[in-house]
Amino acid sequence: MMILGNLIALAALSALTAGELLQNADFESLDHWDCWNSHCTLSSDRHSGQHSLKITGRSKGSDGPSQYIQVTGGQVYNAGVWVKLLNDHAGQNIELMNNYEFTDGSGKYEIVARHANAKTSDGWIHLQGTFTAPTNKPIKRLRPYIQSGPEGSVGFLADSATITPASGSGGHVTFTDLNHVIDQQRKSNIVLHVTTAAGINKNDVKIHVLQKKKSFPFGTAVNSWKYNSKVAGGKYGDFVHNHFNWMVPESALKWMIIEPQRGHKDYDLALKMIHSVKSHGLKVRGHNLVWSVDALVQNWVKALSGNTLRTEVKNHIEETMSKTRGLLEHWDVNNENLHGTWYQDRLHDPDYDLELFRIAHHADSSVKLFLNEYDVVAAGSETNDYLAQAQRFKKANVGLYGMGVQCHFGSEQEPDPTVIKGRLDILAQAGIPIWVTELDVMAQDENKRADFYEKALRALYGHPAVEGIMFWGFWDQAHWRGEKAALVKGNDLQMTAAGRRVFDLLENQWMTDETHTLSGSQMTVRGFHGDYEVHVIYQGRELSNLKQTFTLGKGSHTVNINVHK
Structure with missing residues (x-):
């Protein structure tokens, strides 16, 4: 026993010296863990080591093991724990939580990692996430804890917990790192072979390589009512046409807007706008066919059940996809299914989410179908759950094309490229494209907002799995979060500091415009993917x-030029 105790002590010391903040993180004893309002014992059923912690006798969902640790404001931390349920309760979620205590006596709770609708049949579940310690006020201490709710009647095992500084596993992601990825992923070589006729002095020849359009999708959500009514003298629509190459109707394609009352349908609102933006060369995403969150299901739909409900949903999907056939590139099929399972619950069919994709894929196989979720990049409580969901859909072969990640950063929340990359790396394990479907940040100060947008955009554009980026609005008068998130403001749609920064990236730094004096017979320009003109x-x-046009894709492109008078 003395030898075993020494080994445990050495293991704990080794973990701490490696950056581990938790004591007895492997639960090889009861030391250092508080079990408020619950009963804790050791169990030989473990994920690793010799023991796990068994938690029973809980009175409410938030009861679970915890301990106090010290963290530094602004530092990014990796966190995780393995959990296994001992009994089932419908709708049970397992969460790794943080409870901050600040020196002024206030506090803050946050979800670090979450697994929704957990069951005993899931076995050992890995809760894994990242968090950034707050900087708005001094932190007295942090109490991480494990909870399982909404009921306290469910017991669980916990094992192999960890909280470590992120810099301990690879360092911080810098703009230099991201620029390297951008250069490798978003650009290709333009090889110019130039010959000159007799009497032409090469020093008198310049080659201008000018990008006219970008291939990478940068789009925005658009308010259909404001667009169709030509508010601000049509400047709202003009801004969309001039600065974006993709768009998504913000609400006009949602079932609740199309058919708020049974049989009373309006597709014209969305279709009028879609036809208009397409005439200006923009591509369009569809958002969304079904929304599973309880509060966002129409009352008349909630009154249905069984085959009547199945038929109504199927008819809606087929009709909507028929009316938009040939107009849309994407559809978000079942919005925020990790956060709401109303249709599955109502039909007592946990696999109905797969059926929704089958219906949509059969209705129009030419449209790319997406999952769409939040708390997976801007926050990370659902990141691992989202990966598992995508893998399940991919394995089921129901027509899933990609993962939509909503990136609604919190008020005054500074996006952290290191955290963003880590979460995208997890999601990329599904092996399917990722689209940033709903990007916005919030900051009262325009310059801080500009910094926030730039950090988010560089991190997202600088990840190889990301295939497109959509802002969730840009104008303060048509943005769900108002002026604090806006890129432009006022009736004249004047650029804010954030707008100037964003569009400098999109239209200057991430576009190619180079002029070179001829010195030899060949030169190479590394250009962003898109449509080009070459001028002599x-x-x-x-x-x-001698003007030439071409489109630069992922492979290199050769341009042959013979300069003559």
Whole structure:
């Protein structure tokens, strides 16, 4: 026993010296863990080591083991724990929580990691996430704890917990790191072979490589009512046409808007706008066919059940996809299914979420179908659950194309590229494209807002799994979060500091416009993917007959030019 005790002590010391903040993180004893309002014992049923912690006798969902640790404001931490339920309760969630205590006596709770609708049949569940300690006020201490709710009647085992500084496992992601990925993923070589006729001095020849359009999708949600009514003298619509290449109707394609009362349908609101933006060259996402969150299901739908409900949903999906056939590139099929399972619960069919995709895929196989979730990148409580969901859908072969990640950063929350990359890395394990479907940040100060948007955009654009980025609005008068999130404001749609920063990235830094004086017979320009023009200037005058156009994709492109007078 003395030898075993020494080994446990050495293991604990080794973990602490490696950056582990939790004491007795492997639960090889009861030491250092508080079990408020519950009963804790050791169990030989473990995930690793010799023991796990068995938690029973809980009176409410928030009762669970905890301990106090010290954290530093602004530091990013990796956190995790393995949990196994001992009995079932419908709708049971398991969560790794943080309870901050500040020196002024106030507190804050946050979810670090969450597994929804957990069951005993899931076995050992890995709760894993990242968090950034707050900087708005001094932290006295942090109490991480494990909870399972909403009922306290469910017991569980806990094992192999960890909280470590993120810098202990690879360091912080810098703009230099992201620029390297952007160069590798978003650009290709343009190889220019240039010959000159007799009498042409190469020093008098300049080659101008000009990108006219970008291939990478940068889009926005658009308010259909404001767009169709040409508010601000049509400047709202003009801004959409001039600054984005994709859009998504913010609400007009949602079932609750199309058919708020049974049989009273309005597709014209969305279709009028979609036809207009497409005439200006934009591509369109569809959002959304079904929304599983209870509060967002129409009352008349909630009155249905059984085959009547199944038929109504199927008819809605088929009709909506028929009316939008050929107009949309994507559909978000079942919005926020990790946060709401109303249809599955109502039909007593946990696999009905898969059936929704089958219906949509059969209705129009040319449209790319997406899951769409929040708390997976801007926050990370659902990141691992989302990966598991995507893997389940992919395995079921129901037509899933990609994962939509909503990125609604909290008020005054500074996006952290290290955290964003870590969460995207997890999601990328599904092996399918990721689209940022709903991006916004919030900051009262315009310059701080500009910093926030830039950090988020660089981290998202600088991840190889991300295939497109959609802002969830841009104008203060048509943004669900108002001026604190806006890129432009006022009736004249004037750029804010955030707007100037964002569109400098999108339209200047991430576009190619280079002019080179001819020195040899070949030159290489590394350009962003998109549509190009090549202009030849001789002695200050363009030779318009030598202009060429092409589209640069993921492979290199060769341009042959013969310069003659």
